[in-house]
Amino acid sequence: MSDEFTQLPGINESGGSNVGVTCVAARSALHYHDKEQPTRWDLNVYRGCTHGCRYCFARYSHDYIGSGDFFGHIVAKSNLPGLLHRELSRSSWKKEAVNLGGVSDSYQKAEASMELMPEILKIFIHHSNPVLISTKSDLILRDASLFAQLSVKAEVRVAASIITSNDYLASLLEPGASPPSHRFAMLKAMKQQGIKTYILLMPVLPYLTDTMEHLEAIYQKASKANVDGILAWPLNLRGQVKPAFISFLREHFPALVPLYLGLYDRSEVTGPYLKSVMEIVAELRAKYGIGTIPRFKTGKSDEQQMSLF
Template sequence: MVSSAEGVFKLREVGCKSALSKSGLACWALNCYVGCEHGCTYCYARFASRFSHPGEPWGSFVDVRINAPQVLAQEVRRKRVGRVFVSSVCDGWQPREESYYLTRRCLEILLHYGFPVTILTKSALAGRDLDLLGSGDGVSFGVTLTTFDEGLRRLIEPKSSPTTQRLALLEEAKIRGIRTYAFLGPLLPYLSDTEENLLGLLEAIRGVGVDYFYIDRLNPRYGVWPSLKRLLERHFPYLVREYQKILFDGWIRMEYSEKLRLVVNRLARKLQLDEKMRQCF
């Protein structure tokens, strides 16, 4: 257990029976950690630890699946080769990975056994492992981008890397010949869904030359609203009511989504990015 000015952080080393799990995002998902120290306010992965960590605030605990590489080394011999998403319910390069090297070691195994991988991270630490990816077929390297406003980024994604560092990762991956993509979202109403912010993000990914990108609105998944509400009440109290309407009033949500779609489509066309766009809403 580690105490800091922000509160108590619980770190545990645990064993796992399986490193690969079935996933809706790819054939398999690899998660070497339970929980994510990045602690994003809007994180959809909370559901994954609702039973193992009841009542513990998201971002305040991480279980390190210490034997993941050993377990994976056995699994890859008997499981069907298929695309692996790294990672689906944590960030594989969250701060503890710097000393544990679990995601790196697992990636080495996956690539050695011919499993295609799709990576998504918000951490500059992933740059450490780009050397593994080469320009191999079947590898996609992506980062999540939400805002260029560093003040907002620190509020909504407190322990993640700044947006400029994530863009630098994409640039480095591109130079290495790796297929790259960006995930723009979830876009937060009135905060990161503004035309100015969207234009900045789209210009940035065009500058890097990503192969494709996803864009998504905010969805009220498990545990997201209580977390966002706390943030809004503290920093943007005038937005609480607006968020409630956009998230939970079916008609307003539809209108909001339609307007956002129009803006996104217009900007993507203007920047000639429409063919690279995969809209999620």
């Protein structure tokens, strides 16, 4: 499967500092799913992610490639530009918006040396195809001019995933990602290029980031960066996420473990807790005049492809 293996600094599941990158040839570029959010089409340049988020929901995606180290073993699909051009050229393709990510961050550490995204963006520019992307890295600014070029021809949305404005807390929760202060600066710079910008305030973490004060700090900075919308939702502890996050709490916030075990008898929060968080969000939306993220309006494509890579 692999034709190249390199090492780069990062973080992995076992706390080590080396990350391995394997280059593979993918069979297709676009991946169809039926979730509708934010679009039905994903393009993942990488499998695995060096950001190392303690609440990462995407770990399961490494099960398909038989590797358990989601944060330490990165798979790069180096042939995607050619595949993408072929798929976007098909007469059945209806220029639906493509999410540049889904189960990984396209601007994680590996991208600094792999430089796959500029070629991918040039293909989207050639086809005037709308895209959206969410990232926790300001490395995306390297390609700001390409996003700006595409935004003249098609809708472009750049979102930063920001769950706290506290750089220290973020360094515990997302040890491989850019500090939130850099992500706000990235959003401001992208907006200045005429690109629509958003924040994914997900997950809101019970007892850690769910107070009015904590959430308002994000809305305040978002307002200064002139972002177009914020989508907020509390933590989901589905599958492998629950033991991983409880283990993180035991290490850094042990007093919260019993509170979490009491709140999460199911994988998601409901009832009064959910209501209280969403009431805070509604109040902040009204106060700062920042709405949520609207859906893309694009036609359905005739083809639906499933791909492993």
